[in-house]
Each structure stands twice: as structure tokens, then as C-alpha cells.
Amino acid sequence: MRNPLLLLCFSLALSFSLTSSVRLTLREGSSLSVDKPDDILTSKDGAFSAGFYPVGENAYCFAIWFSKPSCSIHNCAVVWMANRDQPVNGRSSKLSLGKNGDLVLTDAGRTVVWAPSTKSSSESSRKLLQLLDTGNLVLRDKQLNISWQSFDSPTNTLLPLQKLTRNMPLVSSRSKNNFSSGYYKLYFDSNNLLQLLFDGPKITGVYWPDPWLNSWQAGRTIYNDSRVAMLDPHGNFTSSDDFTFLTSDYGAKVQRRLTVDHDGNVRVYSQSEGEEWIVSWQAKSEPCTIHGICGPNSMCTYHPREGRSCICAPGYERENHFDWTQGCKPQFNSFCNSKVDTDFVQLQHANFYGYGKNLIKNCTLERCKKLCLGMCNCLGIHYNNSECFPKLKLLNGRYSPSVTGDIYFRLPKSSLSSYKIPKIEYAALQCPGKEIVLPRTYVKTNGSWAIKVLLVFVGATAGMEATLVLIIWCLLYRNRPEKDGAHIDGYHARPTEFRRFTYDELKKATWNFSKEIGRGSGGIVFKAMLSDCRVAAVKRLHEANQGENEFLTEVSTIGNLNHMNLIDMWGYCAEGKHRLLIYEFMEHGSLAGNLSSPTELDWSKRFEIAVGSARGLAYLHEECLEWVLHCDVKPQNILLDSTYQPKVADFGLSKILKREGLKDSSFSRIRGTRGYMAPEWVYNMPITSKVDVYSYGIVLLELVTGRSPTGGLANTEGGDENENKRLTSWVRERKRTGVPMETWIKEIVDPRLTGEYDIRKIEVLVTVALQCVEEDRDARPTMSQVVEMLLHYGDEDEMILV
Known part of the structure; x- marks a missing residue:
């Protein structure tokens, strides 16, 4: 046994020396270990590396970074991370490519931290993991079929030739030293526009392009369905919404990356051989115009040397000394809960964007102050050139000599003199960018060298015996019929894309x-x-x-x-x-749940939900290859994502039709929910896409009025159309001829809409809804016509205070 054992030891030593070197591929049955710093994948040209990257004390993420020109592992430009929000331990963690072709990242406790979904491929084709010269990490077979790639799941960086699409937002890191997901996102919105969004712990808002601009004013177009953007290797960025730019070094042969930085700005970085990264383009030239960084009741200031910081408004104090986004809290009680006398403190060259009660032109300063004092929830006013903006919230604050107009903060008169006017100065955080520390410890043994050698010997011997047993087993059972694992209950698994x-x-x-x-x-x-x-x-x-x-x-x-x-x-x-x-x-659940909850949907969200839902149904009826009738359109089946964008759910299992079958179809049973069902169901008439149009019209009326068509009855299958008439007839009666528009709209609008709403949009929604719920199905519009009517109404707003 000595000679085989020596041969085994030599093989193990050779194996360890090979696995510690840089690899070009990772094959099935192999792994990369966090315990070996040099155990990494490298692209053929040496420009990119992939391996375990330190993100804190005893915390690692599997990442891709620029390695050419060479850099220290602690300061390389990271372009992608697999587990940015769940780092693994610095001992015994591995990225493994199993013999079944599955890619799995496990931490020291053997817990699976990350395992990407892969497209189905031939079982006989072996897979390998490879880092391409583009920086794309791909899992593919010998036929070059890609079952997974990092380009399809970006983190905060877009590399040249990598596409940014509808399902692939770029999300910033939390801070300079914290690589976990941050608050800023570059994405395509529901209107096909490329935008930057701040999605913080307390507030959310789009800040690029400038939110006060219409799409055409910002040089964009909403008339596209592709929603794709890309940076080419020469420095030319193009987007399907017509947004384009060239980097300052366009045409130069350099390394490039587009990154959503932790400060909320989007920048393109370029690097030549042997030089540092430089900014060759950025979205925002003024850092303080980026929303959200300072939180409520706080103002952003910028200093050329130190950078951006935040200061509290007079009468407010910092909420959290370690995090600017938490903002500042008031040092006084709410004006709505007390009858305290108030007055104003002026701060020049400051403003808070958004949440103004209304724009009042040709207004004196005194009149502007009186308007604010007449509202218990008014926190101050912005006054500029006879224009008055009462402020209900103090968000997105900015304090700079370049800001026009002044802010007048409303504060208790009794302690007005005690509130200090802030200075434009840098205010550093007490502890920015805290590192990630995993609460795990491992006991180190102090066993002797002899014991360790003995353990290695015993382990090697056991390994050889196990190998011999496996060989014998294979020889004995190689001709044994294999049980078909591809069948379940006698059925073959159908090939699908999921x-x-x-x-x-x-x-x-x-x-x-x-x-x-x-x-x-x-x-x-x-x-x-x-x-x-x-x-x-x-x-x-x-x-x-x-x-x-x-x-x-x-x-x-x-x-x-x-x-x-x-x-x-x-x-x-x-x-x-x-x-x-x-x-x-869907983070925000159903439309029904949001309409009945205490935190009501504001008017802008309701209109976007109406338009988005119509678009989804129009696609089902007229755009997909096999047309689909929903047959149960109701608020419970309209779900809302993290930004309150609507998505129609529970579609398709009711009726899928060929193109020629959509006009006249039959059903074996009545389908739908009482209160939302078209008359065709009750009168046994042919069922067409107009049943969905009818139900959608009821949903529109519910969005506007806040009233359920069932009068509070539980939603059950079946019923008759009389339930619908409770709501439709009530709205039609109040929209009778001769009654001023403002009058009947105030009578029917949801009383929970206590802020501002667009009176003309409500008229459009009601008009469209009543057309959709016509008894005669031929008098109802199609869903594509509904979308056109909702979007054609125009961009001008007329705000009514209620």
C-alpha cells in the first residue's frame, strides 16, 4: 500500500498547486474557494477577474473586477457581484459548478447563498463557467449555448456591449465602503423612459431627467416598446427613448464602465493603460440636485473640497448622526394638534422641490404667508418673484448661493429667536460607510504536526477505499435499467422557458x-x-x-x-x-387592498394604474400571438410593484384563443366576479374581448369614486348585472346634462383624495369608463382605443383644491 499512497499524496499536492493558480474556466465538479486568494477566473486577455472580493471584516462577495492594469484586491473597480446583499464568510465558502451543471455559492455553514436560474439545455452537454473578454461571466456548454450570464443580472455597473433592458435596472451601492444595494436606481419606467429614481427609507422620487419637464422637453420619446440602452466600446451611449451622449474621450481605445454611484449620480469612467480612472461623462453636474440624500427637513450643501453634505432646517435636529437619508425631526409639535401661534424664519437661497400646495402667481409675500397660516399642515413657503409655493412637506432641500428665491420656515412664535439660521458649511457624519461584519467565529485548534499528518493519512486511505467501492458498484450496476427521472406520473415534462x-x-x-x-x-x-x-x-x-x-x-x-x-x-x-x-x-399587493387601506393612493398613482392596466389588457387582446381573454378583471387582480406600477394578474387560464376565434367564442360556464361581469354572461350571449372592457370600466369607476360595485358584498363567482348598475347608474345620474363639471366631479370623487387632483383627467376617466360599461357590447371601445383616449387627453394640468 505504500506505493499507491505515495502516488495519491503526490496527486493531491499537484492538484492543490493547480487549483491555486489562475483559471480560464471552471468545469463541472470543480469549485473556487474563498480560502485561496489566488483561486480566481481570468478572461483570456487578462482584463477581468472573477473571484471572492472582500467587502468587510470576514465578509466576501463573489465578484467581477477590472484586473488590467493590475490593482490591489482592496481597490479594484468592481463591476458585478453575485451576493452583494448577503456576503459569505471568509472561511470554507465556495462557488461550485456541480456535476449536474448547477452553479451554487455556499457559505461556511454550507447554506446556499446564491444559485442563479439557468435555461434548460441538453443533459448530455457538459457545462463550464468562463469569464469573457467583455467582462461577461457565462455558463455554457461545448456547443457555446449560454444557460446563464452575468450580463443579464447587473448590479450597479453597465459594461460596453452590455444591454440595459426593462427587467435589468442598475442599483447603486449603499455607500463607498458598503457594497450592498443602495437607494438609487437607473431603469426604464412604464412610459419607456430611462430615469433615475431615489427609493429611500422615507421618500421616493424621480430626479433625472428633471421631473418638471415633459418627455419631449427632455429630448425623450415614449413611443417605443423595446426599452433598451447600451454603451459601445467607443463611448457612444444610445437609448430607445432617444437619449444619447458621447463621452469626452469618444473614440479612444480605453476601458470604460457606466456606474450608478452611491451618491446617486450616473458616471462613465474611462481608464488608459497605467493611468487612473477618470470621469468622461456624468448625468448630473450639480450634486445637490440629486434627490433624497438629505432626507426630510434637511438641505443639501456642496463644497468643492469636501463634497456634498446635509444640514437641518431651522427648528429641526438630525434624526440619525450616522445616516443623512434619515433627515431631521422637528423640535416642536404638529401645528394640526395644537393651537400655538406661529411665524416665519427666512432663509435666503434655499428651496425644497415638490409637495407644494399650489403655485400662486402675482402674490404678495404677506398674502402668501397668510395662505400658509390658514393650513395646519403647511410647514413653510417658497417665495420667488411674486410666486408663492406653500410647502406641505420639506423634501429634496437645497441650500446654495445659486438658488433663486427664499424659504420661510413656519415655526412656533414663542421660541422663534432660539432657532438658529444654518450656515453653508460642511457637516460630516460621525461614522460613514460602516463595514460589514459577519457574526461568526471559528475555533482554531492547536493540534500537533504529527496528529495532522496522521489525519491526512487516514483521510487519504478512506478516500481510496471509497473510490474502490464506487468503481465496483459501477461495474456491477452499469447495465442496470435506469429509472426515467424525466417523467412525473407518466407525463413527459414539456419544454418551457421557465x-x-x-x-x-x-x-x-x-x-x-x-x-x-x-x-x-x-x-x-x-x-x-x-x-x-x-x-x-x-x-x-x-x-x-x-x-x-x-x-x-x-x-x-x-x-x-x-x-x-x-x-x-x-x-x-x-x-x-x-x-x-x-x-x-408584488411589494404593494393588490389594487383592492390599497383602495381600502388607510394609506390611500394619491391621484397621480391612480391615473397611472388606470393607464397601465389598460395597456396590459390591450396586449392580451390584440398584440400577443395567441390572444387571451382575462374574464375576471377586478382590483384584486391588478397588482402593484414597489413603484406602484400596475400589473394585471390571473390572466389566461380562463380562455386562450387563436386569432380567428376572438370575435365569437363560447364558454362552458359563467366566469368572473359579481359586480364586474358584463351582461353577456347573464344573457348567454357570445363572449368576446368586450367582457374584459366592461369589467375594466367598472374598475375605472372604482378608482375614481372609491366605491365598490358590490356595495360591500363579498366577491363571489356568479351573480347578475344589477350589482354593476348600483355604481354606474349613480355616476351617470350625477353626470347629468346641465350640471357644472366641477359640481358632479366633487360629488363622485373618492373623499380620501383630500389633496390635489386633476379635474380634467377625472372627466376623461369617467367618460371612458361609462363608454366601457355600455349595455351594447358593440358600443364599447376596444382596449387599445381606451389606451389612446387616456393618453390623448393632453399634458396640461388644471388643479382643484379640495
Whole structure:
């Protein structure tokens, strides 16, 4: 046994020396270890490296960075991270490519931290992980078919030739030294415009392009559906909304990267051989015009040497000395809860963008102050050249000599002299950019060298014995019939563009179906955490009234639908009698829940929800290859994402039709929800897309009035059209001829809309809604005509105070 053991030891030593060197590929059955600093992947040209990158004390992320020109591991330009929000430990963590072709990142506790979803490929084709010269990390087979790539899941950086699309926002890091997800996002909005958004802990707002500009004023167009942008290697950036720019060094052969920085600015960095990174383009030239960094009741100041900082308004004190975004809190009680006398403190060259009660032109300063004093929730006024802006909130503050106009802060008169006027000076945080520290410890043993050698010997011997057993097993059972694991209950798994889950996987992901987030006539919806750490919504259907082949055919069709206002389906389960659908999780739940909650939807959100929902239904009816009738349009089936953009859900399983079958179809049973159902269901008339138009009209009326068409009755399947008439007839009666528009609108508008609303948009919504709920289906518009009517009304606003 001595000779084989020596040979094994030599093989192990050779193996360790090879794995510690730089690799060009990672093959199945191999891994990269955090314990080996040199265990990295490198692109062929040496420009990029991928490996474990330190992000704090004992904290690492698997990342891609520029390695040419050479840099220290602590100051390289990182362009991508797999686990930026869940670092792994600095010991025993690995990125492994399993023999089944799955890529998995595990920490020292063997917990799976990151495992990307991969496209299906041939089982016989072995996979390998490779870092391309473009900086793209790809998982592909020998036929060069890519099943996953880092370019499809960017973090905060866009590399040349990498596309920014509708589902691929760039999100900043939290701070200079904290690589976790921050508050700033570059993305395409629902109007197809490329925008910068601040999504902070207390406020949210778009600040680029300038929010007071219309799309055409900003040089953009909303008339595109591709939503794609790209920076080419020469420094030319192009976007589908017509936004373009050239870097200052356009044409030079240098390395480039476009990054959403932690300060909220988007910059293009360029680097020549042997030189430092320089900024060759940036979105915002004035740092303090970037929203959100200073939080409520706080103002941004800029200093050429120290940079940007935040100071509190008079009468306010800092909320958190470690985080500017928390803003400042008042040193006095609310004016609405007390009858204290108030007056104003003037601060020149300051302003707070947004949340003005109304613009009043040709107004004197005294009249402007009186208007503010007459509102208990008015915190101050901005006055500039006879223009008065009463402020209900003090957000997006800026204090600079270049700002025109003055801010007058409303404060208690009794202690007016005690409030200090702030100075334009740099105010540093007490502890910026705190590092990530993982609360894990590992006990180090102090065993002797002899014991360690003995353990190695025993382990090697055991390994050889295990290998011999495996060889014998293979020889004995190589001709044994293999059980077909590709079949489930006698059915072949159909090829789809999304994943098929097992029932046991979904039981684990939903914590045994314990976190219910919604239910309807078709099934119950549960919150889930998938194995790749994505938050999902799993809908368990009540009855398996379809065969598996029929179910998979419909699911495959729905999975191929792609529209910004339709919910994304990520997978399904068809196992025995179980039928489940896996969707993206929507942070703000359903429209129904938001309409009935104490935190009401403001008017601008409601109008965007109306337009977005119409776009989604128009796509189902007229744009996808196999047209889909929803058959159950209602607020419960309109879901809202983190920015309150609507997505129509629960579509498709009702009726999928070929193009020639849309005009005249039949159903075996009545479908829909009482209060939203068209008369065709009750009178047994042919069912067309106009049933969805009718239901959408009821939803519009509910958006405007805040009233349910069922009069508070529970939503149940079936019913008659008389329930609908309670709402439609009430609105029609108040919109009778001869009554001033302002009068009937005030009578029907949701009383929870206590702020400003656009009276002409409400008239348009009501007019469109009443056309949609006509008894004669031929008198109703199509959904594409509804979209045109809503968008054609114009950009001018007329604000009515209520």
C-alpha cells in the first residue's frame, strides 16, 4: 500500500498547486474557494477577474473586477457581484459548478447563498463557467449555448456591449465602503423612459431627467416598446427613448464602465493603460440636485473640497448622526394638534422641490404667508418673484448661493429667536460607510504536526477505499435499467422557458403554505422564498380540472407573454392533482387592498394604474400571438410593484384563443366576479374581448369614486348585472346634462383624495369608463382605443383644491 499512497499524496499536492493558480474556466465538479486568494477566473486577455472580493471584516462577495492594469484586491473597480446583499464568510465558502451543471455559492455553514436560474439545455452537454473578454461571466456548454450570464443580472455597473433592458435596472451601492444595494436606481419606467429614481427609507422620487419637464422637453420619446440602452466600446451611449451622449474621450481605445454611484449620480469612467480612472461623462453636474440624500427637513450643501453634505432646517435636529437619508425631526409639535401661534424664519437661497400646495402667481409675500397660516399642515413657503409655493412637506432641500428665491420656515412664535439660521458649511457624519461584519467565529485548534499528518493519512486511505467501492458498484450496476427521472406520473415534462418545480420544493419555499397573502375563486396565494433567494408568489389552484398536457399547454403560452403591465410567471408545478403557478412577488399587493387601506393612493398613482392596466389588457387582446381573454378583471387582480406600477394578474387560464376565434367564442360556464361581469354572461350571449372592457370600466369607476360595485358584498363567482348598475347608474345620474363639471366631479370623487387632483383627467376617466360599461357590447371601445383616449387627453394640468 505504500506505493499507491505515495502516488495519491503526490496527486493531491499537484492538484492543490493547480487549483491555486489562475483559471480560464471552471468545469463541472470543480469549485473556487474563498480560502485561496489566488483561486480566481481570468478572461483570456487578462482584463477581468472573477473571484471572492472582500467587502468587510470576514465578509466576501463573489465578484467581477477590472484586473488590467493590475490593482490591489482592496481597490479594484468592481463591476458585478453575485451576493452583494448577503456576503459569505471568509472561511470554507465556495462557488461550485456541480456535476449536474448547477452553479451554487455556499457559505461556511454550507447554506446556499446564491444559485442563479439557468435555461434548460441538453443533459448530455457538459457545462463550464468562463469569464469573457467583455467582462461577461457565462455558463455554457461545448456547443457555446449560454444557460446563464452575468450580463443579464447587473448590479450597479453597465459594461460596453452590455444591454440595459426593462427587467435589468442598475442599483447603486449603499455607500463607498458598503457594497450592498443602495437607494438609487437607473431603469426604464412604464412610459419607456430611462430615469433615475431615489427609493429611500422615507421618500421616493424621480430626479433625472428633471421631473418638471415633459418627455419631449427632455429630448425623450415614449413611443417605443423595446426599452433598451447600451454603451459601445467607443463611448457612444444610445437609448430607445432617444437619449444619447458621447463621452469626452469618444473614440479612444480605453476601458470604460457606466456606474450608478452611491451618491446617486450616473458616471462613465474611462481608464488608459497605467493611468487612473477618470470621469468622461456624468448625468448630473450639480450634486445637490440629486434627490433624497438629505432626507426630510434637511438641505443639501456642496463644497468643492469636501463634497456634498446635509444640514437641518431651522427648528429641526438630525434624526440619525450616522445616516443623512434619515433627515431631521422637528423640535416642536404638529401645528394640526395644537393651537400655538406661529411665524416665519427666512432663509435666503434655499428651496425644497415638490409637495407644494399650489403655485400662486402675482402674490404678495404677506398674502402668501397668510395662505400658509390658514393650513395646519403647511410647514413653510417658497417665495420667488411674486410666486408663492406653500410647502406641505420639506423634501429634496437645497441650500446654495445659486438658488433663486427664499424659504420661510413656519415655526412656533414663542421660541422663534432660539432657532438658529444654518450656515453653508460642511457637516460630516460621525461614522460613514460602516463595514460589514459577519457574526461568526471559528475555533482554531492547536493540534500537533504529527496528529495532522496522521489525519491526512487516514483521510487519504478512506478516500481510496471509497473510490474502490464506487468503481465496483459501477461495474456491477452499469447495465442496470435506469429509472426515467424525466417523467412525473407518466407525463413527459414539456419544454418551457421557465422552470418546473416539484411540489416538495414549493412546500419548502412557502414554509408549508403558511404565509397566505391572498385568495380568490381560483385558488390561494402564498408568499415564498425560492432556492435562488428570489421572493415569489405561489398560487395553489383549487381544483385540478385539467389534464397535465392541457394545463402545460396553457401555462407555456402564458409564460411566453411579455409586457410591462402583465405579471411575470416564473414557473409552475403539475404533479398528481397539484396545480401551482409561481409569479413574481408584488411589494404593494393588490389594487383592492390599497383602495381600502388607510394609506390611500394619491391621484397621480391612480391615473397611472388606470393607464397601465389598460395597456396590459390591450396586449392580451390584440398584440400577443395567441390572444387571451382575462374574464375576471377586478382590483384584486391588478397588482402593484414597489413603484406602484400596475400589473394585471390571473390572466389566461380562463380562455386562450387563436386569432380567428376572438370575435365569437363560447364558454362552458359563467366566469368572473359579481359586480364586474358584463351582461353577456347573464344573457348567454357570445363572449368576446368586450367582457374584459366592461369589467375594466367598472374598475375605472372604482378608482375614481372609491366605491365598490358590490356595495360591500363579498366577491363571489356568479351573480347578475344589477350589482354593476348600483355604481354606474349613480355616476351617470350625477353626470347629468346641465350640471357644472366641477359640481358632479366633487360629488363622485373618492373623499380620501383630500389633496390635489386633476379635474380634467377625472372627466376623461369617467367618460371612458361609462363608454366601457355600455349595455351594447358593440358600443364599447376596444382596449387599445381606451389606451389612446387616456393618453390623448393632453399634458396640461388644471388643479382643484379640495
